[in-house]
Amino acid sequence: MTSTRNSDSPTSYPPQASWTDQVYQALKDFGVKQVPYLPDGSLAPLIDLCREDSSMRAIPLTTEEEGVMLLAGAWLGGDRSALLMQCGGVGNCVNMFSLLTTCTFPAVMVVTMRGVWGEFNPWQVPMGKATRGCFELFGFSIYSLTDASRAGETMRAALQHAFGGNERVVLLVEQSMLGAKSFQN
Structure with missing residues (x-):
């Protein structure tokens, strides 16, 4: 598969x-x-x-590992796809990551982080700490988004790496950029 546009001419994004x-x-x-x-x-x-x-088909999932299978099915069916989820679901996908590793086709994920920066909810902390390591164990290239103004170029780099190099990539949207959530009474 080839890119649908020239990767040398990135879209310029308005500062806002x-x-x-x-x-x-x-x-x-x-x-x-x-x-x-x-x-x-x-x-x-x-x-x-x-x-x-x-032109896109957004597919709600009941569990994160379904998304890994959809990445595989989309690619085998001739489509490009990207899985969107929070880091708490990464642990649910670990067994299915073996499919991506063994079959060696491109996979793109966008994962928002919790549990690592100003987190108030202790249940988010363990998976927040383990997320990066899970992706590293399965050979994903990790792109970290810490600056909102660089989101487009960072995502473009990840997509080029995935689809141009037949690789597994994840864009980790860091909690420090998103801000810590708090629920107060």
């Missing part, structure tokens, strides 16, 4: 474009057609953009 707008545009520029996702507050604007785009 949100990180989700930039990531969405990069997905669109690279011909991503299927976007399996698990609902997440930080990903909601990106999910909405994908759902509203008639």
Whole structure:
């Protein structure tokens, strides 16, 4: 498969474009057609953009590992896809990562982080600490997004690496950029 556009001519993003707008545009520029996702507050604007785009199929999941299988099925069926989820679901995918590793086809994930920066919820901390290591164990190239103004170029680099190099990549949207959540009475 080839890119649907010239990767040497990146889209320029207006300075006010949100990180989700930039990531969405990069997905669109690279011909991503299927976007399996698990609902997440930080990903909601990106999910909405994908759902509203008639050229994309946003697919709600009941569990994260379904998304890994959809990445595989989309690629085998001739489509590009990207899985959107929160880091808490990465542990559910570990067994299915073996499919991506063994079959060696491209996989793209956008994962919002919790449990690592100003986290109030102790249940988020263990998987927040383990997420990067899980991806490293399965040979993913990890792109960290810490600056919203660089979201488009970072996502484009990850997509080029995945689809141009037949690699597994993840864009970790760092909690320090998203801000710590707090629920107060």
